[in-house]
Amino acid sequence: MKKFLTIGTVIMLLFLTIVPAFADSAAYPVEKADFYVYVATPDGGLNFRDGPGVEYNTIIDYRIPDGVQLHITATSDNWGLTEYDGKWGWVALKQTSDTPPAVSHVQQVVTEVHTQGVTIVKQVTEVVSEIVTVPTTEAPSRVVESYDNAFIEKGVPEINTEPANAGSSTGMFLLIGIAIFLIIVVAALLIVIINKSKKN
């Protein structure tokens, strides 16, 4: 009995560990889109990620401030592909709005200062009165970007409307399907074995 349980558990663990190794790391469905949204978050900033999900890493070391207009060129579930600060990445569309946020949010600005290879980013709520003091004699390479010009459209890349990596996705789905089927068979066998031993 213990032997069966051990073998079954080992087989299941093997599938659970082997399948991810074969799986595609960048497969997610993408649909082409073309609309604008405004960042509207409860905590003043939106993460900019390299994939459509919170499990993906952030691309920039600060958050896109409220009020910034983003051009969404593709979607994947509730995530949108967009360009910000010269980089392409994904934002959670649930943290955006179709209309510009309230005036106080609009007044937010992003001050980005590059000094000695280190980027210092600060958000301020007053446009004029609050200026970031830079601890250096060098002039900042980029000064204040207001809500109006924070987003600069630089052209839209070609978006594949097919599911990302469609070919490998099919193979991966087949592999996952086979793995699930085998897991089901092993689990069913284990249930029968466990309950038979209970009767005995």
Add this chain to the structure above:
Amino acid sequence: MFYVKILLNNLFIVFATELPIAYFLGARSIKKISSVALINIITNPAIVYISLLTLLFAREWHTPVLIILEVAVLFVEGFSFSKFKTFENKKPYLISLCLNFTSFLTGEIIEKIFY
């Protein structure tokens, strides 16, 4: 990796919600808890897998398919609990409904919070 993560996350949520409830409802021995865990290993990845397929290839069918699958899972688990007397003489289908409703609700809440 993305889809496998989804499958594993869902299975984890189901384990985290259903096993403690199963324990409180009477599945006190390791064998009984194992039975509940194994029946979830049978049903959960399958339902999530089919659900993902419909999301990707037939989005309009997603909700009806999900409802049908959830009902099917309810009966499969209820049958298993009844056949192997996992919860002794308690109503197996009602327990199955209770467990599945809880895990489904937990999944929905987590999705609303994080996505």
